[in-house]
Amino acid sequence: xxxxxxxxxxxxxxxxxxxxxxxxxxxxxxxxxxxxxxxxxxxxxxxxxxxxxxxxxxxxxxxxxxxxxxxxxxxxxxxxxxxxxxxxxxxxxxxxxxxxxxxxxxxxxxxxxxxxxxxxxxxxxxxxxxxxxxxxxxxxxxxxxxxxxxxxxxxxxxxxxxxxxxxxxxxxxxxxxxxxxxxxxxxxxxxxxxxxxxxxxxxxxxxxxxxxxxxxxxxxxxxxxxxxxxxxxxxxxxxxxxxxxxxxxxxxxxxxxxxxxxxxxxxxxxxxxxxxxxxxxxxxxxxxxxxxxxxxxxxxxxxxxxxxxxxxxxx
Amino acid sequence: xxxxxxxxxxxxxxxxxxxxxxxxxxxxxxxxxxxxxxxxxxxxxxxxxxxxxxxxxxxxxxxxxxxxxxxxxxxxxxxxxxxxxxxxxxxxxxxxxxxxxxxxxxxxxxxxxxxxxxxxxxxxxxxxxxxxxxxxxxxxxxxxxxxxxxxxxxxxxxxxxxxxxxxxxxxxxxxxxxxxxxxxxxxxxxxxxxxxxxxxx
Numbered sequence: 001x002x003x004x005x006x007x008x009x010x011x012x013x014x015x016x017x018x019x020x021x022x023x024x025x026x027x028x029x030x031x032x033x034x035x036x037x038x039x040x041x042x043x044x045x046x047x048x049x050x051x052x053x054x055x056x057x058x059x060x061x062x063x064x065x066x067x068x069x070x071x072x073x074x075x076x077x078x079x080x081x082x083x084x085x086x087x088x089x090x091x092x093x094x095x096x097x098x099x100x101x102x103x104x105x106x107x108x109x110x111x112x113x114x115x116x117x118x119x120x121x122x123x124x125x126x127x128x129x130x131x132x133x134x135x136x137x138x139x140x141x142x143x144x145x146x147x148x149x150x151x152x153x154x155x156x157x158x159x160x161x162x163x164x165x166x167x168x169x170x171x172x173x174x175x176x177x178x179x180x181x182x183x184x185x186x187x188x189x190x191x192x193x194x195x196x197x198x199x200x201x202x203x204x205x206x207x208x209x210x211x212x213x214x215x216x217x218x219x220x221x222x223x224x225x226x227x228x229x230x231x232x233x234x235x236x237x238x239x240x241x242x243x244x245x246x247x248x249x250x251x252x253x254x255x256x257x258x259x260x261x262x263x264x265x266x267x268x269x270x271x272x273x274x275x276x277x278x279x280x281x282x283x284x285x286x287x288x289x290x291x292x293x294x295x296x297x298x299x300x301x302x303x304x305x306x307x308x309x310x311x312x313x314x315x
Numbered sequence: 316x317x318x319x320x321x322x323x324x325x326x327x328x329x330x331x332x333x334x335x336x337x338x339x340x341x342x343x344x345x346x347x348x349x350x351x352x353x354x355x356x357x358x359x360x361x362x363x364x365x366x367x368x369x370x371x372x373x374x375x376x377x378x379x380x381x382x383x384x385x386x387x388x389x390x391x392x393x394x395x396x397x398x399x400x401x402x403x404x405x406x407x408x409x410x411x412x413x414x415x416x417x418x419x420x421x422x423x424x425x426x427x428x429x430x431x432x433x434x435x436x437x438x439x440x441x442x443x444x445x446x447x448x449x450x451x452x453x454x455x456x457x458x459x460x461x462x463x464x465x466x467x468x469x470x471x472x473x474x475x476x477x478x479x480x481x482x483x484x485x486x487x488x489x490x491x492x493x494x495x496x497x498x499x500x501x502x503x504x505x506x507x508x509x510x511x512x513x514x515x516x
Contacts (some may be wrong), residue, residue: 263434266468270370270429270438277373281407284378302341302398309387309397310450311489315341 037066037086038125039133042099042112045080046138051103051110058085058112059102065091068112084133085112094121098139115139346401347385347494349409351417352502362425367516369424370435370468371415374461376407376443385490385497386447387455394447400490406446410461410501414441417505423513437474438466439512444478448496454488457496461504465515475515479504 049071058066066087074082087093096117103110114136117124124134190197292299298307305314380386383405384396402409411428418426427433445460459481465474483500485492 266434267432270372270435273372274429277375280375281381281405284381287378288382307395307398309385309395309400309490310389310448310453310455310493311487311491312342312397312399 036089038089038091038093039069040085040087040093040124040136041131041133042083042085042136042138043074043080044083044099044101044138046140047101049081049083049101049110051108052083052101052112056109056111058087058114060091060114060116065114083112085136087114092116093124093134093136094118095124096121097124097136099136100139100141102141113141342399344399344401345490346403347490347497348403349406349413349494349501350498351413351505352498353417353506362422366423366425367436368433369418369426369512370429370433370438371411371418371426372429372438372440374407374411374414374441374443376405376446380443380446381405381407385493387450387493388447389450391451397490397493400494407443410443411441413501414439414505414508417509418512421509423516435468438468440464440466441508445480446497448485448490448493449482450488454485454492456482456484457493457500458482459497459500459504461508463508463511465512475511477511479507479511481507 052068052071054068054070056068057064058068066085069084069086071081071083074080085099093114094117098115098117099112100115101110102113124136127134298304302314308314375381379394382396383401383403384398385400385402386394386396388394404412415426415428418424427435440463442462443459444462445458447458449455449458459479461479462476463479464476466472467474481500481503483496483503485496
């Protein structure tokens with residue numbers, strides 16, 4: 001009897017425990033369902049989602065504010081991954097917020113970090129056309145920026161290495177070796193001719209001193225000459241002005257003289273023409289008078305009948 | 316010697332008193348005035364200041380024509396002079412004066428003679444080539460041939476040259492008719508010369 005009584009107690013306790021566990025599960029599940037979430041969609045196009053899984057945390061400024069509910073490749077031409085995240089309804093996600101993948105460098109576990117928008121922006125609570133939930137834009141993490149910079153640095157470094165490699169080609173190495181040999185030879189010559197070089201340097205130094213003295217002398221001479229030139233310049237300026245005035249007057253006089261000479265030439269030509277004609281006329285008159293005097297009879301006794309003109313007659 | 320010298324002086328004095336040319340029966344010469352027969356035009360107000368200055372030289376002529384006697388020709392190739400008819404001025408000088416008077420009357424030129432004090436723009440030089448009474452037939456004609464040259468004094472270039480010829484019949488076969496015909500011939504040639512100058516401006 002005693003043994004049977006213990007089985008009943010154990011069975012009762014087991015049933016009680018199962019009932020309590022069932023109640024606890026139902027209670028916990030119901031409590032979870034009572035937490036308020038706001039669902040958002042994030043399209044990741046640039047970043048890798050390596051280490052991200054369903055249930056991965058969604059954080060804002062390092063504080064978990066939600067979880068990843070699901071993810072899938074987005075339909076359409078763009079190779080984007082659509083991540084559905086449930087975020088606590090009490091967390092205000094504003095317009096202009098951006099999401100990026102933040103990955104633990106040691107474990108590789110990834111989380112979605114949301115960089116919220118400015119405080120004065122309105123909340124992001126409306127779904128765009130064709131979307132079921134509001135869409136948080138994809139951002140870029142500091143790691144990505146560093147990685148991009150490192151990638152460019154690596155590319156540039158590779159180019160530099162290639163150029164260095166080209167610079168250090170066999171031909172260039174031979175040229176550099178020859179240059180070094182020439183330099184060595186030159187230094188040897190310089191060392192051998194050190195005395196001559198010292199003498200040359202001394203000569204240059206002496207010449208420099210003489211040149212400096214000469215410069216000083218030239219400077220003094222120039223100072224003296226400047227004063228003289230200034231005086232000469234003033235005198236020359238006055239002389240030039242007088243010369244210019246005289247030249248202008250001379251030019252005017254020359255113009256007047258030229259005009260008068262031209263006028264004299266023209267009028268003189270006419271005058272000479274007239275005089276010559278008068279002289280010729282006078283010569284003709286004298287010739288005619290001479291012809292008349294050549295017949296003294298006609299002068300003394302008058303014309304004869306044959307000399308009379310039409311209508312003329314002698315008494 | 317003194318009586319001979321006194322006699323010679325008396326002879327010379329008496330010789331100076333003798334007038335061999337005094338021919339009381341010979342007709343006195345008639346002096347004709349060569350004139351422009353064109354009716355006188357009203358006096359011009361004078362040429363404007365912008366009118367060109369035309370220097371008109373004295374007209375030249377051969378020695379035979381440019382004498383005070385009127386010239387005639389009874390046969391071709393010969394010339395004679397009227398014995399009792401004279402021009403008051405030599406034809407060359409007189410023709411140039413008539414020409415200046417004619418051009419002055421137009422008012423299109425500022426006409427000057429070749430005095431030597433005025434700078435001319437153009438110059439007119441004329442020559443009487445023929446100026447005689449052609450008496451080969453009665454009463455004959457008076458023949459006047461004038462050659463004219465117009466010269467640009469500024470450019471020293473010949474603008475034009477022309478010969479004007481005119482035969483004017485005589486009204487009477489004597490010196491008076493020849494003088495009247497010479498006046499008409501002069502007027503006609505001046506008319507042609509006037510038109511030619513106007514067309515050359």
